[in-house]
Amino acid sequence: MGYVAIKGGGQAIEGTKEVYDFLRTRQNNNTQPLDSQTIENQLRLLHSRVISEGGVYHPKLASLAIKQSQGDTLEAAFALRAYRSTQPRLVETPVLDTKNMRITRRISSAFKDIPGGQMLGATTDYQLRLMRMELLNESPERFCSVAKTLLEKTNIDDIPDTFPKVLDSLREEGLLPEIDDSLQEQPPFDITREPLIFPVPRSAALATMARAEQGSLLAIAYSNMRGYGDVHPTVAELRVGFIPVLLPHPITGELTEVGEVEMTECEVVAMYEGHEGDEKSTFTLGYGACFGHNEVKAISMAILDKSLQKGMKGEPDNPSEDPEFVLLHVDGIDSMGFCTHYKMPHYVTFQSDMDRLRATQQKQSNMESI
Amino acid sequence: MSVSTHFGFLDEYAKKEIRRTALKAVAIPGYQVPYSSREMPMGRGFGTGGLQLTLSLLGKGETLKVIDQGSDDSVNAVNLRSFIEMTCPGVDTTTRTDEADVIQSRHRIPEKDLREDQLLVLQVPYPDPLIIVEASENKRKVLHGEADYSRLLVKLYEDIVKFDEITISHRYPTRINDHYVIDPSPIPRWDVPKLHQSPALVLLGAGREKKIYAVPPYTKAEPLAFEDVPFRVEDFTGKNGKRRSCQRCGCTTSFLDEFSESKYGKKIYQCSDTDWCNEQMTKVSVLSDMENISGNIEAVEVISG
Numbered sequence: 001m002g003y004v005a006i007k008g009g010g011q012a013i014e015g016t017k018e019v020y021d022f023l024r025t026r027q028n029n030n031t032q033p034l035d036s037q038t039i040e041n042q043l044r045l046l047h048s049r050v051i052s053e054g055g056v057y058h059p060k061l062a063s064l065a066i067k068q069s070q071g072d073t074l075e076a077a078f079a080l081r082a083y084r085s086t087q088p089r090l091v092e093t094p095v096l097d098t099k100n101m102r103i104t105r106r107i108s109s110a111f112k113d114i115p116g117g118q119m120l121g122a123t124t125d126y127q128l129r130l131m132r133m134e135l136l137n138e139s140p141e142r143f144c145s146v147a148k149t150l151l152e153k154t155n156i157d158d159i160p161d162t163f164p165k166v167l168d169s170l171r172e173e174g175l176l177p178e179i180d181d182s183l184q185e186q187p188p189f190d191i192t193r194e195p196l197i198f199p200v201p202r203s204a205a206l207a208t209m210a211r212a213e214q215g216s217l218l219a220i221a222y223s224n225m226r227g228y229g230d231v232h233p234t235v236a237e238l239r240v241g242f243i244p245v246l247l248p249h250p251i252t253g254e255l256t257e258v259g260e261v262e263m264t265e266c267e268v269v270a271m272y273e274g275h276e277g278d279e280k281s282t283f284t285l286g287y288g289a290c291f292g293h294n295e296v297k298a299i300s301m302a303i304l305d306k307s308l309q310k311g312m313k314g315e316p317d318n319p320s321e322d323p324e325f326v327l328l329h330v331d332g333i334d335s336m337g338f339c340t341h342y343k344m345p346h347y348v349t350f351q352s353d354m355d356r357l358r359a360t361q362q363k364q365s366n367m368e369s370i
Numbered sequence: 371m372s373v374s375t376h377f378g379f380l381d382e383y384a385k386k387e388i389r390r391t392a393l394k395a396v397a398i399p400g401y402q403v404p405y406s407s408r409e410m411p412m413g414r415g416f417g418t419g420g421l422q423l424t425l426s427l428l429g430k431g432e433t434l435k436v437i438d439q440g441s442d443d444s445v446n447a448v449n450l451r452s453f454i455e456m457t458c459p460g461v462d463t464t465t466r467t468d469e470a471d472v473i474q475s476r477h478r479i480p481e482k483d484l485r486e487d488q489l490l491v492l493q494v495p496y497p498d499p500l501i502i503v504e505a506s507e508n509k510r511k512v513l514h515g516e517a518d519y520s521r522l523l524v525k526l527y528e529d530i531v532k533f534d535e536i537t538i539s540h541r542y543p544t545r546i547n548d549h550y551v552i553d554p555s556p557i558p559r560w561d562v563p564k565l566h567q568s569p570a571l572v573l574l575g576a577g578r579e580k581k582i583y584a585v586p587p588y589t590k591a592e593p594l595a596f597e598d599v600p601f602r603v604e605d606f607t608g609k610n611g612k613r614r615s616c617q618r619c620g621c622t623t624s625f626l627d628e629f630s631e632s633k634y635g636k637k638i639y640q641c642s643d644t645d646w647c648n649e650q651m652t653k654v655s656v657l658s659d660m661e662n663i664s665g666n667i668e669a670v671e672v673i674s675g
Contacts (some may be wrong), residue, residue, distance in 0.1 A: 011447040078409070085408035088381045176595040193387075195404035195580040198573040273432050324506055334578050337414025341495070343415065344446050347627050348642055350476040352539035354628070355604040360533045367534075 017259075024070050028327035031340035048205050048262070049073050053332050054080025055085075055211035057194070057261045057291055061290050074336040076215070081333050089193065090182025091207070094255065096186060096243050098265050099165055110269065114237075116163035121240065122293075141356070154340045166237040177183045177282045178199035198324055205308050206325055213332025214342055219299035220330065222322035224307050231306045233286060233299075240264045265289040266298035270306050284309070378425040379457040384408050388426040388582070400499050400546030401514070407580040415475055419575030420493035424474045425429065426491065427573075430460035437471035440478040440625070440642035450474065459507055467645050477540075479561040481646040482623050484570035486538055486587060492555040494576035497583065498544040499553040519543075519551050522594060530599060543594045544602075546585055551594065552587075560603045560625045565591035593631035595626035606639070615639045 004246055011310030025033075040047050040063050051062040054077040062080060069075035082121045105121025108114045188206035196204055209217060242260040249256045266288040272281040288298040304326055311321030319325045329335065380383060384406075391405040410418040417438075428434060436451040438444035442465040450506055451463055464470055467480045476493040484490060500510040503521040513519070529537045540556045544565060552561060554572055565572060572585040585591055589643050595601040605627050606614045615622045617638050624646055626639040641647035 009445040010452065013449060014446055067528065079411070080408035080411075082411035085410065086376060086381060087383065088383055135571055150422045191406075192408075193406050193407050197404050197511075198506075202631045306450060324508060328507075334414045337416065337418075338495070338578055339415075340413050341415025344476075345444055346477075346556075347629075348558055348625070349438050349540040349556045351626075351628060351642075352560075352604055356537050356539040359605065360537065363534045 012056055015051040020070075021328045033069050036060050039063040039066050043071075043295060046071065046073065046113065048264075048294050050080065051298075052291040052294055053077035053213055054084070054298065055291075056080055056084040056118070058083075058119070065218050074332050077213075078333050078336070084192070091189075091247060092124055093245055093247055096245065098239065098243060098263070099168075100162055100261065101239060101241040101243050101263070101265070102161055103163050103239055103241040104293075105236070105241070106163055108237045109235040110166065110170075110237075113349060114166050115169060116160065120161070123295075154224040163239070165267075167285075170236065170269070175283050178283065196327060199312065200323060200327070202305070202312070205312075205323060206287065206289075206301075206305060208327045209288070209330060211306060212297075212330035212333065214294065214297045214300075216335065217300040217304065217328040218296055218334065220320050220326055222304045224318065225305055227317040228321045229307050231268075231270050231286065233270055233303050233306065235299065235302075236267045238264070238266045238295060238298065240295070257265070262292055263289055264292065264294050264298040266295070266302040268299070268306060377458060378428065379410070379453075380408060380422065385426040386559075388422055391665075392427070392584065392629065395582050396571065396572065396586045397554060397588050398550075399586050400550030400552045400583060402415070402550075402576075402581040402582055402583045402647075403554075405582055407577050410577065412449065412453065414578040416446060417474070417493035418577030418583070419579075420474050420476070420491045420577075421450060421453075422573075422577060423491045423573050423575040424472060427491075428454070428458055428461050429471055430472040430590045431462075433462040433469055435467060435473045435482070435645075436475070437473070437643075438476040439645075439647075440480075441472065441629075441644045443644065445672065465645055475568060477556050477558075478625070478642060479557055479564045479572075481641070482649075483564075485569060486569040490568075490570050490572045490666075492557070492572065492574045493553045493555065493572045494552050495578070496541065496554065497574070497576040497579050497581040499541070499551050501553075514550060517549050517551075519545075521593070522551065526594060526596070526599075528666045530596075535594075545590075545592045545594060547589050547621050550583075552583060552585070554591075555603065558604055558625060559593070559601070561592050562591070562601070563603070574582040578623050614639045614666055616647060616650070619647045619654055621647065621650045624650075 009131050038061055043066065046066060047059070047062055050066055050073055051057060051059065053073065054062060054065065055176050058080065061083060062076070065079040066075035067303045069079060103119060105115070105123065106119050114295060157343065167176060173180070179267045185338060189207060191204055191207045196208065223229065240263070244260050246255040248254065268286040269283045270286060272283055275281045284306065286302040286304075286309070288301030290297050290301065304320060307318070307320045308323050309321055310316070316322035316325075382456075385641065386403060391403045393405045395401065397563050408422065410421055412418060412421070418511065424434065434451070436442065436447045436452050436454070438447040440491050442446060452473060454461065455463060467473065467482045470488060472489045472491060473484075474491040474493070479490065497512055498507070500513055501520065503525055504513065519657065525535050526538070538556050542559050543551050544562055545551045549646050552571050552574070554565060567588050567590070568585065569578040569587055571587050576582070604625065608614045613622045614626060615628060616624060618640050621641055624641045624643060627642045628637065628639055630636065631638050641650070
């Protein structure tokens with residue numbers, strides 16, 4: 001058969017599945033397969049990333065997606081998204097106030113101290129990135145004792161459930177624009193049910209970035225930070241924690257907590273711009289939020305929200321200010337899909353390409369011979 | 371916890387949206403209708419736009435054909451077909467162009483003329499022909515609305531100045547019903563004339579770019595060209611000045627794939643449309659049987675076996 005690369009296509013595909021799974025399972029006999037709890041806890045941040053890019057808060061399926069994709073974040077997020085396609089959208093929650101977040105970490109780089117205090121929580125920010133050789137051969141006993149010891153020496157009652165928001169105090173001082181209540185009346189743009197037709201409202205931009213691929217978002221935000229743009233943000237507040245999700249009770253209609261989702265939220269303050277009429281100048285804001293614990297993503301998003309607001313007002317000066325440029329290029333499922341599609345057969349189009357080149361070459365040699 | 375076994379994979383709201391989008395596309399020939407486009411369990415770029423159309427339009431008792439590069443057995447076609455078989459119980463699949471109610475295809479339109487009762491779904495990577503001259507979708511939308519394709523025509527003209535040839539090889543910009551110019555998907559120029567006054571409805575789906583558009587039955591489809599530089603399809607004239615024929619079935623009127631045979635590196639030409647090729651083979655072998663020319667049949671069998 002040789003050249004007809006087509007016969008047995010089905011068999012070949014089956015073969016790829018087998019060998020892909022072989023690589024997942026070839027470790028020695030005593031190995032335990034990864035369970036979803038292990039992935040959710042020990043690969044906590046990988047799990048966060050996938051749940052955020054997958055765009056559906058389903059911790060168990062996110063773990064499964066990581067397991068079956070062998071740790072590829074793009075593939076794992078992709079599997080979650082495809083699962084989401086099979087699910088109808090049944091209800092909408094009311095707007096959830098992040099003031100009610102059960103905080104695990106919150107910081108502000110704008111002030112030394114903030115109402116409620118800086119709560120560093122779990123972060124690698126000030127850790128030395130030295131190899132922790134002791135983890136190479138970690139015994140199960142030592143492993144279990146770490147969490148236990150920490151809980152024993154912590155008085156949980158000392159930790160407040162919620163913290164005031166830094167922005168509220170800035171707003172009270174008149175340093176920020178007043179909240180425009182009319183915005184609450186506008187239903188948010190649902191990117192899962194409507195295509196982006198430019199110009200898009202800010203809520204469409206925020207939703208797109210909330211499930212964007214982290215690296216893509218970071219790269220474009222970084223271009224702004226370095227100088228292709230001038231947001232120069234100050235992190236007014238970055239908080240990580242769990243937000244209670246409220247839904248109307250099916251019988252009483254009363255708002256009832258149905259669960260909570262872990263989120264990272266970042267609010268950046270940027271310098272003031274021109275003012276209108278009698279209004280006084282105020283700082284401007286950028287907002288970022290995503291599922292899971294993912295600070296780089298939330299900060300990148302907040303910076304891009306700010307730069308996009310500038311671009312939406314007039315002509316963008318930089319790629320990071322151009323809504324089309326940013327929003328159409330940050331989705332991991334789209335970009336990785338199109339990238340990998342180049343591996344598919346392109347015999348027919350290449351045949352056409354050769355036809356054009358040969359025709360052009362023929363004409364060029366005819367010219368030479370004249 | 372089990373994966374959804376809903377008919378056609380997508381939930382009914384999604385299918386309804388796609389059907390309505392397709393209707394709008396038929397009503398405004400060549401206009402790219404935006405739709406929300408769900409993520410499918412295969413890569414964006416692997417035919418998810420076509421797949422969403424197919425899944426939304428197929429019903430029980432209908433027959434489907436899936437091809438990629440003209441072939442039913444190409445890995446991607448196999449993959450799409452088995453996914454549709456898995457999610458659409460009661461739908462038959464076929465490799466015969468004749469037998470299919472719906473044909474989903476990537477990069478080719480079948481050689482055989484389609485009928486009124488058939489539907490062709492083409493997979494589209496780039497829905498907008500203006501993208502080569504204008505990067506911003508917002509600006510392109512205005513150009514389409516005003517049927518302003520001057521920059522495309524300038525691009526064609528510049529090609530002629532630079533190369534004495536229009537260099538667009540596939541995805542050839544084609545004007546539909548005297549207004550919208552479409553990207554007809556990466557079909558070769560060879561296939562573009564088949565869109566013109568096609569008895570079958572042609573639906574084009576771009577999943578990643580979230581657009582659906584259509585060439586309705588019996589609608590004008592004219593590739594952009596100049597009066598003095600006409601549109602030309604791929605040329606398969608050999609060095610001897612004769613039209614090349616398919617090495618397998620001998621056909622001299624089909625679009626050919628060119629490749630090097632793996633053993634001796636010899637150049638081989640073969641029909642890209644495998645169903646067409648098989649059909650010609652049957653004709654050849656019937657003829658050969660009648661004429662009792664056994665040599666020919668052996669040659670054919672060696673190649674096909």
